[in-house]
Amino acid sequence: MDKKVMPLLPLRDIVVFPYMVVPLFVGRQKSINALDDAVQKGREVLLVTQKSAKTDEPKSDDIYRTGTIATVLQLLRLPDGTIKALVEGKRRGKVAKFVSEETHFIAEVEEIFDSAHTGSDTEALIRSVLTAFENYHKLNRKLSQDMIQSVSSITDPGRLADTIAAHMTLKIENKQKVLELEDPTERLERVLGYLQTELEILQAERRIRARVKKQMEKTQKEYYLTEQLKAIQKELGQKDEFHVEIEELEDKAKKKKLSKEAREKVDKEIKKMKMMSPMSAEATVVRNYVDWILSLPWEEYTEEKLEIVEAEKVLDEDHYGLKKVKERILEYLAVQNLVKKQTGSPKMKGPILCFVGPPGVGKTSLGKSVARATGRKFVKISLGGVRDEAEIRGHRRTYIGALPGKIVQGMRKASSSNPVFLLDEIDKMSMDFRGDPSAALMEVLDPEQNNAFNDHYLDLDYDLSRVMFITTANVLHAIPVPLQDRLEILRMPGYTEDEKLRIAQQFLVRKQRNENGLKEENLDITASGLFAIIRKYTREAGVRNLEREIATVCRKVAKEVMKRKDDNVKITVTGSSIQKHLGVQKFKPTLTESEDHIGICNGLAWTEFGGELLTTEVTTMPGKGKLIITGKLGEVMQESAQAAMSYVRSRAGRLGLDKEFYQKLDLHVHVPEGAIPKDGPSAGITIGTAIVSALTRRKIRRDVAMTGEITLRGRVLPIGGLKEKLLAAHRAEIHKVIVPRENEKDLKEVPPNITKKFEIVLVDNMDQVLEHAILVAESERLFVEEKEYPHEKEKIILPRKPRLAEKEIVAH
Numbered sequence: 001m002d003k004k005v006m007p008l009l010p011l012r013d014i015v016v017f018p019y020m021v022v023p024l025f026v027g028r029q030k031s032i033n034a035l036d037d038a039v040q041k042g043r044e045v046l047l048v049t050q051k052s053a054k055t056d057e058p059k060s061d062d063i064y065r066t067g068t069i070a071t072v073l074q075l076l077r078l079p080d081g082t083i084k085a086l087v088e089g090k091r092r093g094k095v096a097k098f099v100s101e102e103t104h105f106i107a108e109v110e111e112i113f114d115s116a117h118t119g120s121d122t123e124a125l126i127r128s129v130l131t132a133f134e135n136y137h138k139l140n141r142k143l144s145q146d147m148i149q150s151v152s153s154i155t156d157p158g159r160l161a162d163t164i165a166a167h168m169t170l171k172i173e174n175k176q177k178v179l180e181l182e183d184p185t186e187r188l189e190r191v192l193g194y195l196q197t198e199l200e201i202l203q204a205e206r207r208i209r210a211r212v213k214k215q216m217e218k219t220q221k222e223y224y225l226t227e228q229l230k231a232i233q234k235e236l237g238q239k240d241e242f243h244v245e246i247e248e249l250e251d252k253a254k255k256k257k258l259s260k261e262a263r264e265k266v267d268k269e270i271k272k273m274k275m276m277s278p279m280s281a282e283a284t285v286v287r288n289y290v291d292w293i294l295s296l297p298w299e300e301y302t303e304e305k306l307e308i309v310e311a312e313k314v315l316d317e318d319h320y321g322l323k324k325v326k327e328r329i330l331e332y333l334a335v336q337n338l339v340k341k342q343t344g345s346p347k348m349k350g351p352i353l354c355f356v357g358p359p360g361v362g363k364t365s366l367g368k369s370v371a372r373a374t375g376r377k378f379v380k381i382s383l384g385g386v387r388d389e390a391e392i393r394g395h396r397r398t399y400i401g402a403l404p405g406k407i408v409q410g411m412r413k414a415s416s417s418n419p420v421f422l423l424d425e426i427d428k429m430s431m432d433f434r435g436d437p438s439a440a441l442m443e444v445l446d447p448e449q450n451n452a453f454n455d456h457y458l459d460l461d462y463d464l465s466r467v468m469f470i471t472t473a474n475v476l477h478a479i480p481v482p483l484q485d486r487l488e489i490l491r492m493p494g495y496t497e498d499e500k501l502r503i504a505q506q507f508l509v510r511k512q513r514n515e516n517g518l519k520e521e522n523l524d525i526t527a528s529g530l531f532a533i534i535r536k537y538t539r540e541a542g543v544r545n546l547e548r549e550i551a552t553v554c555r556k557v558a559k560e561v562m563k564r565k566d567d568n569v570k571i572t573v574t575g576s577s578i579q580k581h582l583g584v585q586k587f588k589p590t591l592t593e594s595e596d597h598i599g600i601c602n603g604l605a606w607t608e609f610g611g612e613l614l615t616t617e618v619t620t621m622p623g624k625g626k627l628i629i630t631g632k633l634g635e636v637m638q639e640s641a642q643a644a645m646s647y648v649r650s651r652a653g654r655l656g657l658d659k660e661f662y663q664k665l666d667l668h669v670h671v672p673e674g675a676i677p678k679d680g681p682s683a684g685i686t687i688g689t690a691i692v693s694a695l696t697r698r699k700i701r702r703d704v705a706m707t708g709e710i711t712l713r714g715r716v717l718p719i720g721g722l723k724e725k726l727l728a729a730h731r732a733e734i735h736k737v738i739v740p741r742e743n744e745k746d747l748k749e750v751p752p753n754i755t756k757k758f759e760i761v762l763v764d765n766m767d768q769v770l771e772h773a774i775l776v777a778e779s780e781r782l783f784v785e786e787k788e789y790p791h792e793k794e795k796i797i798l799p800r801k802p803r804l805a806e807k808e809i810v811a812h
Contacts, residue, residue, distance in 0.1 A: 003096060006069070007034040008046045008105035012053040015175040016068045017162040018089040027082040028056070033104035035072060035085055043072045046093050046109050049176055060098045060105075066180045069093040069111065092179065114158035114184050122157055125188050132195040133164055139202035143167060158184030161191045170194055246273055249290055258298045262460050266293055289397060292404060293458065295412050301466065302416045305375035306337045318369035319362050320503045325355065325490050329370055332468075349447045350418065350468040354426070354484075356476050357492030360542020363472040364424055366492075371420035376468065379414040379421055381406045384428035389435030392444065394457035404457040407444055407464070418466040426483075427473035438480050445469055445486045493723045494541025494611070496751055497534055497731070504530045508547045516554040521570050523557045525550070528575035535731075536578075536585035541724065549582060556581045593702045596775060599694035602705040603686030604728055604737070605678070606721030611728030613705060616671055616683065618690040623666025631671030634679025640710065641669050644688035647714050647766060648695065656784045657695055667691060682719035684710030685738070685769050692770055698782070699775045705729045706738035706769060714766035718742035723750050730754050736761060738769055 009024075009031055016022055026032055038045035048067030055062050074086040092112035100106040130152060137143045147167060154160045165178045165187075174194060181187040253266045269290050276283040305311060308330050315326045332351055355363040364380070371378035386392075386406075394405035403409070410421060429437050443449050444464060452461035471487060473479060479487075495503065509525055533553075538545040557571050573581060593600060593615075605614040629641050645667065652659050669687055671678055685708040693700045707725050709717035718740045719725075729737050741762040747755065763769050767783070776782045 003108055003110050004044075005099055005106060005108050006041070006044050006046055007037040008048055008063075008067075008095070008098075008107045008109075009034045009038075010058050010063050010105065011047055011049045013172065015049050015166075015172060015179055016047045016070060016087065016089050017166040017175075017179060018068055018091050019159055019162060020068075020089045020166045021073070022087060022089075024085045024087060025082055026085055030057075030104045032083055035075060035083060037104060037106075038072050039075060044090075045070055045072060045087070046095070046107060047087065047089070048095070049172060053172075060101060063095075063105075064176055064180075065095045066176070067093055067095070068179070069109065092182070112182055114156070114182075122185060122188075125185065125192070126155070126157055126160060129160060129164065129188055129192050129195065132192060132199065135199055136168070136195055136202070139199065139206060140169070156184075157188045161187040164195070165191050168194060168198065170198075243274075245287070246270060249273075249287075249294070252294050253290075256294050256298065257300065258293070259461070259463075262293055262298060265460060266290055285397065289457075292408075292412075293460070296408065296462070297411060297415050297417045299417055299463070300415070301418045302376050304333075304336065304418070305373070306333055306340065308333050308337070311373040314373040315369055318372070319366055320506060321495065321499050322362070322366065322492060325353075325366060325492065328353065328488075328490060329373065333374065349465050352445050352447060352469045352471075352487055354471045354473060354479075354487035354489050355492050356473050356489055358494055358541035359474060360540055360544030361492045361494060362542070363492060364422065367420060367422040367470045367472070370468070370470065374420065374468070377414040377416040377419040379410045379419050380424055381410050381422070382424045383437070384425035385430070386437050387430045389437050389440045390456065392437050392440035394455045396456045397459075402457055404455050405440075407453065408455045408458060408462065411462070411464075411467075417463065418468070420468045420470060423469065423471040425473070426471040427475055427478035438483050442483055442486060445471070445483065447486075493721075493749070494727065495543060496727055496754055497531070498751070498753060500534050500543055500546060501527060501530050503543050504534075504546060504550065508543065508550050512547065512551045512554045516551065516558050518554055518558055518561070519567070521568065522561055523554060523571055523573070525553065525573045526575070529573040529578050532575040532578040533582070536587060537582055539587045553578075553581045596699040596702050598697055598699050599690050600702075601686050601690040601693065601700050601773065602702070602732075602734065603683045604705050604707040604725035605680070605682070606724050611721065611724035611726070613728050613732040613734075614671060614678070614683065614686075616669065616686045616690045618670075618687070618694040619668050620665045620694050621668070622664065625662040625664075626666040628666065628668040629670075630668070631674050632677050633671060634677065636681050637671075637679050637683055640681050640684040641687045643712055644684055644691055644710050646712050647688055647710060648691050650712070651714065651766075654783045655692060655696060661695065665695075667694065681709040681717075682707045684708060685716055685766060688766055689769060689773050693774055696774075696782075700773055701736070701775060703733075703735040704738065704773050705732070705734045705736075706773065708738070708740045708763070708769070710766060716740045716763050716765060716769065722746040726750050726754060726760075730757050734758055736772065738763055738772055740764075 009026070011024070014022070014024075026035060034045060046067050047070050048063050048065075050058050051062050051064060068089040069091050070087040070089045072085055072087055076084040078084060091114075093109040094112060096108040096110050098105065098107050133151060134148065137148050151160070151163055151167075154163060161178065161184060165175055168191075170178075178187055178190055178194075181190060250270055253263075253270065258266065269286050273283060273286050273290070276286070311333055312326065312330055315329065319326075328351070355366065357363055367380065368378055390405065392405045392407060394408060395402035404412075407421075411417070411419070414421070423441075426438075426441075431437065444453060447465065450467075451463050451465040453464045454461055476484065476489065504525075505527070509523075509530075513520065513523055533549050534546060537549045540546070553573055557573075560571060561567065561569050579585065599618040599620075601616050601618075603614040603616050605612045627642065627645055629638050633641070648655070648657075649662055652661060669690070671683075685706050688710050689700060689706065692698075707719050707722075709719060711717065722739065722743050723746070726737060736759045738761045741764050744762055747760065761768075761772050763772070770782060774782060
């Protein structure tokens with residue numbers, strides 16, 4: 001490689017390739033000096049590109065090392081002091097070192113000459129590049145036809161690569177990379193890669209342009225046709241569809257009874273619509289909004305049936321029992337009647353009721369029955385699984401596809417301002433990052449606020465005060481306390497067997513007979529048959545499964561009727577023949593043990609599906625006082641077992657036990673059916689009785705069941721779900737039930753025909769429970785005198801606290 005010392009001219013935003021003739025406008029003093037020096041010394045100058053075009057006074061580090069040795073063909077000094085220079089690239093040059101940077105750049109330059117490349121591979125590469133460049137020219141019209149012809153005549157691979165790279169729209173960095181490649185074949189391959197990339201970009205641009213052009217043509221065509229249609233309609237004296245729709249909305253708004261706020265909003269939105277283009281997206285949003293406002297019932301009330309006798313008749317036709325709920329509805333109608341007589345119009349706030357009870361007791365169907373009895377419209381929404389606040393309040397109009405919430409949608413569906421509105425499964429709502437729907441319901445279900453309910457979509461106050469809201473739930477604890485406070489809770493406990501029998505006889509058999517196409521004479525299910533279904537094929541608080549089993553019987557009978565080809569066939573289903581229709585019985589009745597046992601006590605439990613008999617087992621074994629508790633018991637139930645054990649230890653003297661018995665024995669408390677989770681405090685006295693039986697080795701009466709919470713002092717505290725528990729005791733053929741005395745008031749809710757079946761013992765403390773439950777021989781006593789196991793009375797003085805008197809506690 002030859003080395004020469006020559007002036008260096010830094011370039012901005014351009015890379016000059018060999019064989020390229022290009023004009024340069026030079027304004028920087030150092031660059032002007034470099035050109036003057038080049039003209040004086042043989043007209044050769046090294047043209048090198050700057051790394052950054054923003055640098056006005058580049059240093060040697062700001063300049064690439066590879067450039068093009070060019071000849072200055074012409075210099076022209078312009079009036080503003082700049083120079084226009086015409087230069088022609090000759091060959092590549094690389095800066096070996098910088099000689100001077102004072103007045104201008106002078107560098108020692110290594111000249112780089114292209115090596116000759118021939119062969120089939122090179123020829124194939126040249127052809128590929130030429131083909132790609134022709135395609136590039138077809139997509140990029142900036143290149144002239146003469147340029148294509150001159151490029152096609154080049155056979156040297158290095159010169160071909162330089163010429164094409166010079167005329168392509170590439171970044172400065174990519175052009176510099178091509179210039180730095182000394183091998184012609186490599187340079188040609190690099191240029192081919194850039195050509196293919198540019199072709200893909202140009203083809204994508206072409207597709208986009210074609211798509212945009214097509215869309216624009218379509219829009220222009222639609223606009224042109226719309227304008228033509230308007231002109232034709234104007235000539236014929238007709239109006240376009242959009243303006244006709246606006247006039248229809250105006251007429252509808254004039255006739256519609258709206259609140260003052262709603263009237264102002266509708267007038268404002270219609271006025272806005274008139275100024276909009278029919279094609280605008282906003283026009284559709286406004287039209288939908290106005291349509292929603294006008295479709296809602298504003299002060300449009302259904303006339304209520306206020307006849308109490310007729311309403312009571314309707315309620316009794318649809319449902320058996322449920323006296324409390326029916327009484328509440330009749331009370332409301334009676335008050336409505338009196339208010340109407342005094343004021344002339346029954347403008348009274350609708351009640352907000354909550355029916356709480358197990359599945360299948362008729363909560364949802366009772367809502368329909370209430371609507372029928374009062375003559376109101378009925379609308380129902382299910383809240384099960386709702387977790388978004390917008391489901392209740394709606395979305396704001398700013399969102400695409402926004403809609404009002406379920407409350408406003410339900411009112412539109414009802415077409416009345418005073419429907420019966422059923423909010424089903426209110427306890428199944430949940431919350432997440434989108435908000436808490438139960439919090440949104442507080443405004444809806446608050447009689448003091450719901451006369452101005454504000455939906456996010458409507459953004460108007462809507463009166464819900466005359467709506468009769470009925471909510472349903474299986475359990476109360478799943479409903480937030482602030483929401484419970486706004487509801488009038490009406491509990492609907494499970495049905496007794498007698499009630500289920502009446503419901504089946506009066507409602508279910510007739511309904512299923514009709515649904516399965518049977519005549520009354522085709523099927524007769526006797527009372528014994530229905531009792532068999534209730535006891536052996538269902539285990540529920542409601543009657544849903546009972547209806548399902550009756551439907552199965554009806555289908556079997558329908559099949560038999562069709563087989564015999566006689567529509568007058570009569571089939572009687574009895575308790576003994578029920579297995580023929582329903583197969584092997586699904587449930588065995590929960591009965592007591594066949595004989596009395598030590599450490600086995602019958603407890604009573606409440607579940608969502610009604611009451612259950614829950615047996616508790618306790619056994620003792622040699623050990624060190626460990627209390628083992630099994631049966632998948634919850635924390636509260638485990639604590640009840642520990643409290644029962646502490647009570648027994650504190651009463652060891654009276655029970656005739658050694659005071660140190662717990663140091664020699666381990667106790668194992670187990671509640672069978674270990675796969676089922678159990679919790680609650682009401683098993684306290686059951687566990688305590690079983691522990692006393694196991695320790696004293698006395699048997700427990702098998703026909704006694706009990707329920708109650710135990711304290712460390714042996715007090716028996718009240719429990720819940722008494723009716724369901726007594727029903728379970730009745731099903732299990734229990735003769736005596738021990739319940740807390742404080743639950744005496746709850747016995748009024750239990751049907752008399754149930755309470756007559758067994759003896760109910762009311763107790764205050766654990767001693768009374770043991771006397772009724774544990775069998776003691778006539779010659780023995782359950783409790784012994786305290787003096788037989790004397791122990792001192794300990795006096796414990798609590799630490800003094802500020803402003804509190806000293807207390808003394810005597811521990812027994």
